[in-house]
Amino acid sequence: xxxxxxxxxxxxxxxxxxxxxxxxxxxxxxxxxxxxxxxxxxxxxxxxxxxxxxxxxxxxxxxxxxxxxxxxxxxxxxxxxxxxxxxxxxxxxxxxxxxxxxxxxxxxxxxxxxxxxxxxxxxxxxxxxxxxxxxxxxxxxxxxxxxxxxxxxxxxxxxxxxxxxxxxxxxxxxxxxxxxxxxxxxxxxxxxxxxxxxxxxxxxxxxxxxxxxxxxxxxxxxxxxxxxxxxxxxxxxxxxxxxxxxxxxxxxxxxxxxxxxxxxx
Amino acid sequence: xxxxxxxxxxxxxxxxxxxxxxxxxxxxxxxxxxxxxxxxxxxxxxxxxxxxxxxxxxxxxxxxxxxxxxxxxxxxxxxxxxxxxxxxxxxxxxxxxxxxxxxxxxxxxxxxxxxxxxxxxxxxxxxxxxxxxxxxxxxxxxxxxxxxxxxxxxxxxxxxxxxxxxxxxxxxxxxxxxxxxxxxxxxxxxxxxxxxxxxxxxxxxxxxxxxxxxxxxxxxxxxxxxxxxxxxxxxxxxxxxxxxxxxxxxxxxxxxxxxxxxxxxxxxxxxxxxxxxxxxxxxxxxxxx
Numbered sequence: 001x002x003x004x005x006x007x008x009x010x011x012x013x014x015x016x017x018x019x020x021x022x023x024x025x026x027x028x029x030x031x032x033x034x035x036x037x038x039x040x041x042x043x044x045x046x047x048x049x050x051x052x053x054x055x056x057x058x059x060x061x062x063x064x065x066x067x068x069x070x071x072x073x074x075x076x077x078x079x080x081x082x083x084x085x086x087x088x089x090x091x092x093x094x095x096x097x098x099x100x101x102x103x104x105x106x107x108x109x110x111x112x113x114x115x116x117x118x119x120x121x122x123x124x125x126x127x128x129x130x131x132x133x134x135x136x137x138x139x140x141x142x143x144x145x146x147x148x149x150x151x152x153x154x155x156x157x158x159x160x161x162x163x164x165x166x167x168x169x170x171x172x173x174x175x176x177x178x179x180x181x182x183x184x185x186x187x188x189x190x191x192x193x194x195x196x197x198x199x200x201x202x203x204x205x206x207x208x209x210x211x212x213x214x215x216x217x218x219x220x221x222x223x224x225x226x227x228x229x230x231x232x233x234x235x236x237x238x239x240x241x242x243x244x245x246x247x248x249x250x251x252x253x254x255x256x257x258x259x260x261x262x263x264x265x
Numbered sequence: 266x267x268x269x270x271x272x273x274x275x276x277x278x279x280x281x282x283x284x285x286x287x288x289x290x291x292x293x294x295x296x297x298x299x300x301x302x303x304x305x306x307x308x309x310x311x312x313x314x315x316x317x318x319x320x321x322x323x324x325x326x327x328x329x330x331x332x333x334x335x336x337x338x339x340x341x342x343x344x345x346x347x348x349x350x351x352x353x354x355x356x357x358x359x360x361x362x363x364x365x366x367x368x369x370x371x372x373x374x375x376x377x378x379x380x381x382x383x384x385x386x387x388x389x390x391x392x393x394x395x396x397x398x399x400x401x402x403x404x405x406x407x408x409x410x411x412x413x414x415x416x417x418x419x420x421x422x423x424x425x426x427x428x429x430x431x432x433x434x435x436x437x438x439x440x441x442x443x444x445x446x447x448x449x450x451x452x453x454x455x456x457x458x459x460x461x462x463x464x465x466x467x468x469x470x471x472x473x474x475x476x477x478x479x480x481x482x483x484x485x486x487x488x489x490x491x492x493x494x495x496x497x498x499x500x501x502x503x504x505x506x507x508x509x510x511x512x513x514x515x516x517x518x519x520x521x522x523x524x525x526x527x528x529x530x531x532x533x534x535x536x537x538x539x540x541x542x543x544x545x546x547x548x549x550x551x552x553x554x
Contacts, residue, residue, distance in 0.1 A: 176358065177364060179321065179326045179358070180356075180358045180361070180364045181364065181376075182326065182351065183324055183326060183351050183355070183356045183358070183427070184351065184376050184377035184380060184426060184427065184430065185351050185352070185376075185377055185380030185381060185430075186376070186380060187380070201366055202364075202366045202376070205366035206363055206364050206365065206366050209363075209412070210363055
């Protein structure tokens with residue numbers, strides 16, 4: 001059901017990845033993502049895929065988590081692959097009327113599939129192993145130099161924390177609503193688009209009403225505790241870099257450099 | 266009890282949330298019980314004991330993962346039959362007022378009957394009757410938006426929305442939670458009237474031991490997904506020590522009698538109501554003089 005949408009939901013654990021500083025993970029993920037996009041030949045892909053695989057194993061999470069995360073994107077994978085396979089001009093392998101599969105198409109399609117899959121994996125590594133609060137703290141700390149330019153770093157981080165915190169709550173509420181309305185015989189999907197829209201009202205009207213009420217309660221609760229934005233706020237857990245952080249950052253930098261260098265081989 | 270046939274039969278039911286993940290929670294662990302036709306069956310237990318998960322099996326919203334559940338003769342594991350159980354088993358969720366969505370009270374209560382495919386007149390009749398059962402008048406609030414009503418009124422409208430299905434079995438998941446004592450009593454009176462008039466079976470999930478003592482035919486105590494105790498309220502509330510060990514309490518009169526007994530007074534301890542307690546006290550006072 002709805003709550004089984006767990007893509008990127010934080011999974012508690014005590015692996016090396018869980019213990020890394022969130023800033024390390026954000027920078028590391030960006031570096032690996034850049035490597036994924038920069039990879040142009042098999043050496044580059046092998047380097048990135050190898051690093052991603054090591055990270056996935058290091059996270060000590062069940063493989064199921066990653067597989068279901070990838071499966072959530074299978075439509076996008078399939079469409080991009082098919083489009084590439086059919087629309088890239090080149091040596092024709094098989095054809096049916098105007099539809100032609102080309103050798104180059106298959107290669108490009110495979111490459112793009114690999115890129116997307118690696119990006120999804122790497123991105124999910126970040127959110128799977130980092131509690132939302134730590135992630136927000138990391139982003140706030142990384143954005144804080146921009147405060148002088150008027151960027152509301154704290155507010156952005158707080159908004160992100162709250163939004164992330166609300167996702168599972170809203171999913172659960174949606175699930176309860178689906179069950180409750182189904183108990184009164186609601187068929188959420190009926191007829192054409194108009195029927196669809198009408199059929200989803202019993203779900204969305206109470207869901208939004210509840211979200212608004214919740215937001216109001218939260219605002220009141222925060223104000224009642226004298227919350228007034230980023231000024232003079234301190235965090236319970238201060239971020240600190242350790243040896244593993246430097247090692248991981250160096251490793252991702254080396255891989256990125258290796259991938260870029262492999263393009264010129 | 267009008268008839269001694271089980272309407273709901275649960276056999277060795279187990280339910281695990283998010284199996285295979287770090288969030289895994291065993292919600293129900295080998296539950297077996299029978300609920301008879303026409304009785305008021307109460308389910309009690311501290312928070313997280315699995316009460317809600319159990320009752321959501323009763324109208325087929327949750328399929329039994331392990332074990333068996335029969336409701337009105339229907340095997341709930343059967344996907345096709347399970348889908349139609351809502352016509353027979355009305356389930357009032359926790360905080361049902363949060364599920365209202367229509368523009369008017371009438372339309373919201375009519376949602377279920379319309380989904381049953383009933384005609385206009387039949388729908389009107391059912392809405393009118395259901396609102397009446399919970400003490401509301403269709404002429405007064407039928408055309409009002411449910412969002413403009415007070416919390417207590419919205420609760421009653423939401424319950425009417427389930428009653429309008431005219432279920433054979435009515436399952437109420439903490440229907441009176443958050444209401445003031447008077448609203449609580451009235452709501453439970455409405456439920457009991459509906460039960461006697463229609464002869465429906467009622468399954469009541471509650472935290473109020475007084476409610477169980479006054480109204481239930483039988484009660485089951487859940488603890489950490491297991492069936493800890495079962496029997497008539499008189500039997501169950503007589504086991505004060507065990508109940509307290511499960512984090513539950515007994516109705517005040519029973520608690521008082523147990524205190525008197527502990528102080529050496531020869532009173533019955535299986536009392537449920539204030540009147541019964543008064544008789545017992547009058548008796549020992551009579552002995553003393």
